[in-house]
Amino acid sequence: MSDDLTAHELATALHELAMANETQPPVSAAGIRRRAVRRSRRRRTTLALGAGATALALAAFAVSLKTGGTPEHRQPPAATAPRLPSPSPSASPSPSSSFPGPPPTATPTGIAIAGTVNLGKQTLTIDGRVMPITSGFPTLVAAGPLTVVAKLDLGRGSVDQLPEASCKVAEPYAVELRDTNRNSIYVGSLACSARTGSWIGLDPKDAVWLYNRLTPGDTLSAVTPKA
Structure with a gap:
């Protein structure tokens, strides 16, 4: 009996001790339910925000793929060096500018004379050398420039317009000119009979100098006497 009483007393004492040290919950059951509801709402809100951020990130990634790479790895444009003006080339003097000479006379059509x-x-x-016309029958049909078309050696053959029997030649060298109507005029140390053809006679030395000076394509101006 004494052992059972002692056990009963011990259990009672322990129960009283537990009741004395029991801590009451600071929040009632209704408060706990309200907290649970708020926590559930915050959890759903967090999940919704996370899903929205994920969607925005996916959209940005898709746009970066279309534009050729992600913004993080896009290389900045290379800096373009400023274009400097090219130096103007220095003008090198031409032979004509280094050795100036008198410009050739030109006809109204721009042909160098x-x-x-005369x-x-x-x-x-x-070239400043005045050569007298000693004889001649220059039947100029057209006034205007005369063009050198050939250089002849009369010692090797005759010209149709100047028969050899009709002309005396001191030097065989002659120059054929042609007027604007394509009529030929022969210049040299000639002395032909009248109306043999169109010719201009010069002193033999002048005729040789003229032959060596002129080349086909040169042009002479013609001054005819006034009527």
């Missing part, structure tokens, strides 16, 4: 045949004064002038 090497000399002048039938009024009976002279032929080239």
Whole structure:
């Protein structure tokens, strides 16, 4: 009996001790339910925000793929060096500017003139050398420039317009000119009979000098006497 009483007393004492040290919950059951509801709402809100952020990230990634790479790895544009103006080339003097000379006379059509045949004064002038016309029958049909078309050696053959039997030649070298109507005029140390053809006679030395000076394509101006 004493042992059972002692056990009963011990259990009672322990129960009283537990009741005395029991801590009451600071929140009632209704408060706990309200907290649970708020926590559930916050959890859903967090999940919704996380899903939205994920969707935005996926959209940005898709846009970066279309534009050729992610913004993080896109290389900045290379800096373009400023274009400097190219230096202007230095003008090198041409032979004509280094050795200036008198410009050639030109006709109104722009043809360079090497000399002048003045039938009024009976002279032929080239490079300042005035050569008297000693004889001739220059039947110029067209006034205007005369063009050198050939250089002839009369000692090796005759010209149709100047029969050998009709002309005396001191030097065989002659120059054929042609007027604007394509009529030929022969210049040299000639002395032909009248109306043999169109020819201009010069002193033999002048005829040789003229032959060596002119080349085909040169042009002489023609001055005819006034009527």
